[in-house]
Amino acid sequence: MDADFVIVGGGSAGCVLANRLSADPSCRVVLIEAGGTGKGFMVSMPAGFGDTISKPGHSWHYHSAAEDAIAGRQMLLPRGRGLGGSSNINGLLYVRGQHEDYDDWERGGATGWGWDDVAPLFARSETYANANANANASDAADPRGRRGPLRVEEDAHDDPTSRAVLDAFEQIGVPRNPDYNTGSQLGAFHYQLTVYGGRRCSAADAFLRPVMQRPNLQVITDAHCRRVLFTGRRADGVEIEQRGATRIIRVAREIIVAAGAYHSPQILMQSGIGPAGELARNGIAVLHDSAQVGANLQDHFILTMSWRLRAGAFSYNRELGGARLVWNVLRYAATRKGPMTIPAAQTGAFVKSDPAVYRPDIQFHCLPVSGELDQGERVLSPYPGLSLAPCVLRPRSVGHVSLAGPDARTPHIVHNYLTDEDDRRLSLRAMRMARELVATPALSTMVEREAYPGAAAGTDDELLDYARRFGNTGYHPVGTCRMGSDENAVVDPQLRVRGVDGLRVIDASVMPRIVSGNTNAAAIMIGEKGADMIMQRV
Known part of the structure; x- marks a missing residue:
């Protein structure tokens, strides 16, 4: 075996997972990122987001299908390209959402995801510049974090x-x-911002780069994950393509897909998990018929x-x-x-x-x-x-992600705005x-x-x-691998993909409903909670 854990996607949740899982020196962790290092002057300069979103290089430039409800436009949908993912190109706004968002998740079947469950994870992930400086106050008692990797300051x-x-x-x-x-x-x-010392504090800056030298952590960039591989119904490998060469990485414990709301469902479908009709149209053998893979797409x-x-x-x-x-x-x-x-x-x-x-x-x-x-x-x-x-804040218009072809790099995206x-x-x-x-x-x-x-x-x-x-995208796509306790949910509340073993999805795609505000803080929290679940800390 090449690794105990493989994480597919070096975005916000993926960086958190790489940090937390590799903290155990007995765990061999591999992080796979389709983009590059995510470094650059325009990335670190806060106002550079206007350039990195509008120009290819630090972002993947996807487009929605032409949508009648937005005057036939094909919406430009940039997503972060490189370690740090969309935390490299977002507007830097740190918003947790409303307590009721998470309580509604739990009432809808996402057991263990109520506000009281997730609040300590938000605090653990951050150092908030205006947090209570009382050294005797416990993190559990303080709603804002004082010792976490992610730096948060008020504008x-x-x-x-x-x-x-x-x-x-x-x-x-x-x-x-x-x-x-x-x-x-x-x-x-x-607004509160993910900045420190005048620089952007991306998920890679906060969680990944400080631990890149761990001997049990391998980071592979410029590598596209083509599919998850199975022996029977157990995920035990990934097929990646890097600079024209194909490589298989075998996995002893679990594979974690953290490729975001557009690509996580695409990877599942290309691996045989998704709506049977959609897979058949693309010549993909059905491993598990999961009708809601790619459904429930939401955005502001x-x-x-x-x-x-x-x-x-x-x-x-x-x-x-x-x-x-x-x-x-x-x-x-x-x-x-x-x-x-x-x-x-x-x-x-x-x-x-x-x-x-x-x-x-x-x-x-x-x-x-x-x-x-x-x-x-x-x-x-x-x-x-x-x-x-x-x-x-909580739009009801819902879209979907589907395949543009069995091996297409870019998915077919319909948001159905308005x-x-x-x-x-x-x-x-x-x-x-x-x-x-x-x-x-x-x-x-x-x-x-x-x-x-x-x-x-x-x-x-x-x-x-x-x-x-x-009108424009809020750059907050979520929901396409919905979490829940019902049999139609793509993942269960432990973020395990239903119908197979050894595979989880841990990113913003698991949100049952979009949170009330910018989504990056919630994506980081999902990475924190997913890591705890994998390491059986909860």
Whole structure:
């Protein structure tokens, strides 16, 4: 045997698993990553995410199928390429989600995944800069971690426009929230970020690179996993392709698929686990007919709106273009400070679409910068601007992942954004709430006009048309290898693939329902809990 454990995928969950499993020196662990090392200046520079998402290199550039509900568009769906996965290219926002998200998972059959079960794992994984510094406080008693690998800080940028945004939320009845990752999520705030010392703290930086020299851990990059191999119904190997050569790695204990919501179901299907009809159409022998492999695909749908600010109002637009951009990149390289340290959103809020709603159902991402729409793509506006980008937190529109061919590297992806009536209703409420925010005394004196969608878009149909044509992925695909206790679930609550032995899926694809907010923190938590299950610590 070549290994006790093979982990397929070096993304957020995979990096956690490699760290935790190889901590036992008796375990031989192999991590396989289809991309490269995940290193680079644009990766480590926080504001570099705009470049790494939009250009191939550090991301795989997938596209959805053309979808009628979003004006026939094929949505660009970047995913992280290299060790660290999408934690290398995300907007750096650290959001755990709402306690009720995890309690709902448990009520739906994900036994052991309620909030009280997962909260200690979030704390274990992080060092939060504002955590209780009391050395006598136990980690179990502190909701925020003080000794974990992942560094989390509150956004430190303080500017008049962002302060006005927070004031505006208060003026529409949304209170300040000092820590949306503990207690209630409701409120407005500065986002918490996975940064440290002015650099991105990816999952590879936090969990993998500090342990790469362990003699029992082997990391293989630029290697594509073609399929899992079985003897009978037991997984005991993987077939990988690296630089044109095929290699088989044999496994003594378990294989863990951690390739993300697009690729984990694809690997299962290419290995004979999935809907029988789908496998037959692609000439793949059925090992286990599992109808929901690839189903239940969920994502957040971001509705970016922008405003032109009056001359003199604070905005990053001037700093991120032309000679100023070059200067600011050089400044960052020398000092790790300045505009190139900004995340995807500095301030934000979790709000209720209606006071009668039990918990927040809309999230806002706010940044004092704006873009122009040029043939469907956003380019930097030549004037000072403000962007407010809300999304529906728990969308009901569900898509699927299927095979584009028996050996295709890229899966067939259908998200079905905005196909659910309730999603459309809440999207309209979110966009109108953004306009209410700008109409407050705190912001109205700064704003010259609404740039996108523009004041002419006043009716529900006009706003929905804008959402369909210019709304974008939240980069949060989950759910395609759903966890549960029912026989239709792809994996059980121990994350073991049903119908076979020796195989688990441990990544965001196991989420039964998308969490209320950005998904990277939850993916890391899933890696932590999966490692505990494998090592029989729970």
